[in-house]
Amino acid sequence: xxxxxxxxxxxGAGGAGMYAALSAARAGAERVLLVDKSLVGRGGATVMAQxxxxxxxxxxxxxxxxxxxxxxxxxxxxxCDESLAALLCREAPSRIxxxxxxxxxxxxxxxxxxxxxxxxxxxxxxxxYVDFLNTGPAVAATLRRQVSRVGAIRRVSNLTIxxxxxxxxxxxxxxxxxGESGEAVTIAAKAVIIAAGGLTRIFQRNSASANMGxxxxxxxxxxxxxxxxxxxxxxxxxxxxxxxLVGMDPIMWDPFRYKLGGRLLDQAGxxxxxxxxxxxxxxxxxxxxxxxxxxTKEIAAGRGSPHGGVYLSFTHILKxxxxxxxxxxxxxxAKNGIDLTRMPVEVAPIAHYHMGGIAVDVGMASSxxxxxxxxxxxxxxxxxxxxxxxxxxxxxxxxxxAGRSAAAFAAARVVNDWPLHLAADAAECIRALGExxxxxxxxxxxxxxxxxxxxxDAGPFRDATGLARALDRISRLKCALPDIATAPGRRANPMLxxxxxxxxxxxxxxxxxxxxxARQESRGAHQRTDFLETDAAWSRNQRIAMSADGVxxxx
Amino acid sequence: xxxxxxxxxxxxxxxxxxxxxxxxAVPFEDGASVLDALLWIRSRSDPSLAVRYxxxxxxxxxxxxxxxxxxxxxxxxxxxxxxxxxxxxxxSGKVQLRDLVSETRPPRERxx
Numbered sequence: 001x002x003x004x005x006x007x008x009x010x011x012g013a014g015g016a017g018m019y020a021a022l023s024a025a026r027a028g029a030e031r032v033l034l035v036d037k038s039l040v041g042r043g044g045a046t047v048m049a050q051x052x053x054x055x056x057x058x059x060x061x062x063x064x065x066x067x068x069x070x071x072x073x074x075x076x077x078x079x080c081d082e083s084l085a086a087l088l089c090r091e092a093p094s095r096i097x098x099x100x101x102x103x104x105x106x107x108x109x110x111x112x113x114x115x116x117x118x119x120x121x122x123x124x125x126x127x128x129y130v131d132f133l134n135t136g137p138a139v140a141a142t143l144r145r146q147v148s149r150v151g152a153i154r155r156v157s158n159l160t161i162x163x164x165x166x167x168x169x170x171x172x173x174x175x176x177x178x179g180e181s182g183e184a185v186t187i188a189a190k191a192v193i194i195a196a197g198g199l200t201r202i203f204q205r206n207s208a209s210a211n212m213g214x215x216x217x218x219x220x221x222x223x224x225x226x227x228x229x230x231x232x233x234x235x236x237x238x239x240x241x242x243x244x245l246v247g248m249d250p251i252m253w254d255p256f257r258y259k260l261g262g263r264l265l266d267q268a269g270x271x272x273x274x275x276x277x278x279x280x281x282x283x284x285x286x287x288x289x290x291x292x293x294x295x296t297k298e299i300a301a302g303r304g305s306p307h308g309g310v311y312l313s314f315t316h317i318l319k320x321x322x323x324x325x326x327x328x329x330x331x332x333x334a335k336n337g338i339d340l341t342r343m344p345v346e347v348a349p350i351a352h353y354h355m356g357g358i359a360v361d362v363g364m365a366s367s368x369x370x371x372x373x374x375x376x377x378x379x380x381x382x383x384x385x386x387x388x389x390x391x392x393x394x395x396x397x398x399x400x401x402a403g404r405s406a407a408a409f410a411a412a413r414v415v416n417d418w419p420l421h422l423a424a425d426a427a428e429c430i431r432a433l434g435e436x437x438x439x440x441x442x443x444x445x446x447x448x449x450x451x452x453x454x455x456x457d458a459g460p461f462r463d464a465t466g467l468a469r470a471l472d473r474i475s476r477l478k479c480a481l482p483d484i485a486t487a488p489g490r491r492a493n494p495m496l497x498x499x500x501x502x503x504x505x506x507x508x509x510x511x512x513x514x515x516x517x518a519r520q521e522s523r524g525a526h527q528r529t530d531f532l533e534t535d536a537a538w539s540r541n542q543r544i545a546m547s548a549d550g551v552x553x554x555x
Numbered sequence: 556x557x558x559x560x561x562x563x564x565x566x567x568x569x570x571x572x573x574x575x576x577x578x579x580a581v582p583f584e585d586g587a588s589v590l591d592a593l594l595w596i597r598s599r600s601d602p603s604l605a606v607r608y609x610x611x612x613x614x615x616x617x618x619x620x621x622x623x624x625x626x627x628x629x630x631x632x633x634x635x636x637x638x639x640x641x642x643x644x645x646x647s648g649k650v651q652l653r654d655l656v657s658e659t660r661p662p663r664e665r666x667x
Contacts, residue, residue, distance in 0.1 A: 040664050042616045043609040137615050148663075157664040178666055180652060185666070209610045244586030247632040249613035336586070442602035487603040491569050492653035494597075494605045 005418070006033035006154070007410040008403075009174055009189035011161045011216065014044030015395035016375025016402070017195030018143035019095075023403025024193075025152040029410060032152050033187065035159040035176065037211045037497070041144035044197050044209060045353075045376060046395055049136030051255040052119050052127035054389030055092035059114040060125040065089040067123055072390060075121045075287060076355075076383020077524040078539045079229065083362045084381035087401065092393035095400065096128060104142045107131045117258045119388035121287045127389040132329050133248075133255055139392060159185065161215070162500045163426035164192060164223040164371070167419050171223070171370030175426035177497060182434050182490025184427035188418035190410035191370045193402045194220055195395075198354035198376040199508040200233070204455035206351040207239055207251045213447075213501045214508025216377040220358045221507060225366040226555055227544040228379040229356035231515035231526045234386050235460045237291035238264070239350025241309040245336045250350055252329075253312055254388075257284040259325040264295070265311040265344065266303040272310075289385040289524045292349045296460045299348065309348030314340040349460050353391060355382040355525065356515070359543060364402035370409060374402035380541070384524025433496050436488025443484050443498035446477055450505055458513050463530040467517040474510050481506070510552050511544045518542060518554045559583050559637035561592055565604070566644040570651045576642075583635045589643065590619055590630035593655070605654035606630070621655050622646060630655075 007029045010017045013036035021034045036043055056063040068089040073080050100106050100114070106128050107115040116125040130138040147153055158179035165173045173188040196216030201208040217227055238257070240250040256262055261283055266272050273279075276294040278286040286294075295310050305311050314322065319341050323330055330340075338345060357379030364372045375395040382390060453473045457466035481503060486495040519542060521535035522528050545555040561581045568575050579600060581592040593606045610616040612631060619630040622644040635641070649657035658665075 038609040038616070039618060039660060042618060047615045048610055048613050155664045156666055157660045159666065180658070180660075180666065209613075209616065210608060244584065246586070246588045246612070246634065247614035247629075249610075249615070444597050444602045445599075448598055485602075489569070489653075492605050492656050493603070494653075494656075495603055498602065 003186050003188070004033060005031070005188040007031045007189070008033070008191045008193065008406045009187055010034045010193045010195055011174070011219065012036060012044060012194065012196035012377070013040040013155065014195065014197060014375065015046035015139060015143060015392060016377070016399040017193070018147050019396050019399030020193050020195055020374050020403035020406070021153045022146055022150060023400045024407040025150045027404045027407035029407040030152050031154070033154050033156065033189070034147065035156045035161065037158065037160045038209070039157045040155045041140050041147070043211050045212060046392065047136045047140040048207070048209060048249055049139065049392055050133045050249060050252055051129040051135050051258060052117070052389035053096060053129060053135060053392040054119070054122065054127050054387065055096040055393055056089065056126060057093050057096060057114055057116060057128065060116040063124055063126060065093065068092070068126060071122050072382070072387045075385050075387035077385055077534070079383035079523070079541055081380035087362055088381050088390065088394050088397050091397040091400070095393060095396040099139060099142055099396070102142045102146055104138050105130055118283070119258060120285050121387045122389070127258070129255070132326055133252060135392070160497050160500060161219060162430065164219050165422050165426070166223055166368065167422060169224065169368065171368060172422070173418060175423045175430070177430050177500060179497060180492060182493050182496055184430040186418070186420065186423045186427065190413045191372065191406040193372040193374055193406050194358060194377045195374045195399065195402070196377050198357070199505070199512070200351040200354060202450060202454050202505045202509050203233070203351035203459060204451040205239065205348070207236060207249060208351070213505040215501070215504040216373070217357065217511060218504035218507035220366060220371065220373065221511065221544070221546045221552065223368055223371060225368045225371055226359045227356060227511055228359040228541050229383065230511045230544050231519050231542065232355035232384050232524060233351055233512065234288060234353040234355060234525050235292045235349040236352030237288055237295050237349050238312055238347040239352070240345065241348045242307040242346040243337060245338070248332060248336070251352060253345070253347060256314065256326070260314055260317050260321065263313045263316070265313055266298050267305055268303070269311070272298050272303070287385065288388070292460050293527060295349055305346040307346050309346040311344035312347045313344035315342065315344065353386055355379065355384065355386055362401070363405040364398055365405055372402045372406045374398040384526060430496065433486050433499055434488070434490040434493065437484070437486045439483050439485030441480060441484055443495065443502040446480065446484065446502050447498070447505060450474070450477060450509060454509055458509070458516055461527050461529050462516050463528060464517065467513050470513045471510070471517070474506055474513065478506050507552065514552060514554055515542050515544055558585065559635070561635040561637065562640045563592055564640050564642045565655065567654050569653045578640070581635070587635050588631050589623060589633045589635060589641070592635055593630060605652070605656045607656045607659065618659070620646060620659070
């Protein structure tokens with residue numbers, strides 16, 4: 001068993017984790033350990049961002065962070081944590097300009113100013129980007145380069161944090177599975193920052209990378225922290241459905257909508273958004289929650305496309321305009337047999353982002369001393385529906401604050417006494433799995449079942465019957481955990497990490513379903529077919545906690 | 556409904572073991588990728604198959620690089636072919652960890 005020690009352990013190395021590492025080192029932390037299940041700076045959600053980054057840069061027209069804040073609150077349907085939303089909007093411009101100074105090549109107008117487009121829900125052009133569909137890779141590359149230059153940051157890839165360890169209610173470290181050796185690693189840490197992203201992988205249709213299974217939420221909950229707004233999962237309305245595309249993220253049509261508009265059509269070729277009170281004559285203006293509602297309704301009414309979505313059409317746009325806006329992407333589409341001048345594509349809602357997360361204060365501190373969160377893992381800033389473009393600034397801004405807060409906490413902590421016995425159970429669990437276990441069920445197949453049931457019963461439309469059925473099936477899967485089969489052998493055995501992913505995803509799913517069942521109204525991304533209206537009495541946030549004996553419930 | 560069947564001959568085992576190949580027949584719809592087939596095998600046939608991937612469909616993480624019929628390529632962007640054997644191997648010149656997973660982590664991101 002390998003033992004590591006750090007001032008600050010950062011779980012997850014996407015945008016929030018990498019920025020938190022830079023910030024912690026800048027604040028004086030000498031031993032920052034940045035770990036990722038996948039590869040540092042390549043897994044997670046940041047690298048997958050297609051286009052928009054919202055910040056009140058005022059490059060295109062007058063703007064102020066307060067206007068961005070107002071739009072964020074309106075989008076959040078009354079549930080944003082205003083102090084977190086204010087932090088996000090106030091600090092976003094500095095972080096975005098800093099990324100530019102570090103080499104992120106923001107798209108610019110001919111006059112040299114950073115280009116900003118109007119995304120749905122924004123009162124003015126505010127979203128900058130890197131062409132073409134390259135925002136996430138460019139931001140991730142910039143941060144990877146910065147992180148690699150800082151000697152205080154140690155990076156470890158393919159390390160899965162399986163358990164956090166507390167002593168007397170405070171963070172003291174973690175236990176991890178080393179993907180290469182298949183063995184347990186213990187990590188003593190004075191502070192821990194969870195930057196492990198969201199949970200969209202627990203839904204059958206998702207735009208998630210492999211490591212978005214809700215691990216961060218499960219770790220925090222088990223360590224005694226509370227989760228907030230867990231019922232609010234953003235279903236991105238126009239995820240690609242057909243024809244089959246390879247090498248392109250399913251949310252890729254959003255940039256096309258920003259630049260070119262586009263029309264959403266039912267099977268008869270009729271525009272249906274006006275039926276839902278959304279007029280797009282002035283461009284792409286329909287917020288994500290309303291578009292998802294409209295599309296799901298059309299499909300349910302039998303007016304959908306052959307693969308179970310609706311049509312998105314750009315056939316009214318000139319070929320020259322398409323090529324000017326998306327150059328090389330048009331060639332990639334051609335390789336997939338898609339000619340937008342001749343044919344519409346099929347799109348449908350897809351789980352894309354989680355508004356909920358670990359409950360934190362403006363210092364990104366959870367209720368557990370020494371435990372912090374940043375990025376999508378932290379809940380509250382986005383309320384019931386995230387405003388387009390807020391995810392990347394959230395990662396950077398919250399990462400900066402979390403790194404600074406954790407560094408201050410760690411510096412003030414006198415001892416770093418690692419009570420190894422507290423890690424014994426978690427380490428033994430890893431060892432036992434590697435021995436191999438006979439069984440007729442694999443974690444991968446159980447995860448498939450979880451994704452199917454979450455999509456059907458806790459997806460864009462929910463009701464009490466479906467949510468109760470989901471809870472029942474989740475609890476059966478939890479009972480099956482000790483009997484899940486693993487092949488013997490430790491070295492790079494994928495079934496070990498699969499088991500931990502299943503355990504974490506079940507916890508995250510249960511938190512979502514409990515919160516969704518309790519909220520008896522429809523609001524933003526949470527739509528109940530048995531409670532169709534928004535209820536002013538529900539203008540409050542729900543928290544989820546885990547009891548000492550592991551019971552998950554609304555706090 | 557799946558119309559085609561892909562035949563994938565996959566190198567199995569860990570470093571130091573004699574090379575073994577196992578063939579899988581995978582049903583697929585037109586346009587599906589090699590990574591789609593590998594995930595299908597893990598779900599429906601053999602969950603112990605080791606394959607490295609992260610972003611699944613966006614071709615941004617670049618983690619699913621393997622040798623496909625001897626040519627280095629991404630599993631997520633290479634299309635399946637019906638009724639012809641396709642041979643999948645880990646990258647040559649890298650240490651094989653298990654099956655299609657080789658040691659591709661930058662040296663400074665390793666534990667030891």
